Amino acid sequence: MLLRLQQGDAGAFEWIYHNYKRRIAYKLLRLLKSEALVEETMQDIFLKVWEHRESIDVNKSFKSYLYHISQNKVIDLFRRSRTEKAILDEVIAGNTELYTHIEESIFTKENGKLLDQLIDQLPAQRKSIFIACKLEGKSYKQVADEYGIAPTTVNDHLQKAMRFLRTKLTVAPDALLIIFINLLN
DSSP states (O other): OEEEEEETOHHHHHHHHHHHHHHHHHHHHHOOHHHHHHHHHHHHHHHHHTTTTTGOOOTTTTHHHHHHHHHHHHHHHHHHHHHHHHHHHHHHHHHHHHHHHHHHHHHHHHHHHHHHHHTTTTTTHHHHHHHIIIIIIIOHHOOOHHOOHHHHHHHHHHHHHHHHHHHTTTTSOOHHHHHHHHHHH
């Protein structure tokens, strides 16, 4: 049969396939644990046999030849699977990082809107002093000079603004409170 296979006899190939397919499939199933992978690997194995039929050594064990091809196909499959998993892990990590970044950005924007709404409820001068000191980063002295008031008055406005905002934020989520506290420190 091997001599006929070497000469391209499709009938010999079919006989060899039917004679060895169960033994190869059984070994593959033990290794791969998936019938779909076994079918795909079997196709690859016997395609390789057909493509390299002319180089088959008829004096050596054909069964060993098939097992050797099977072993190499399984090793290639595991390598490819490991590589694909590594790539998938990188993609997932990148997307998770991107998702987390976008989620944090949305959360910050939403909380920023809430904070803006609360600041808008402050009396006009207290609001502008709060914005100047806490959001624009100006010193008490700079704000005092700008408004023509004493630094202690700036401090008083800020204390009252903070008390008001803390009172309003006690009903807000804890995460918003943490963001707010970090913003103000």
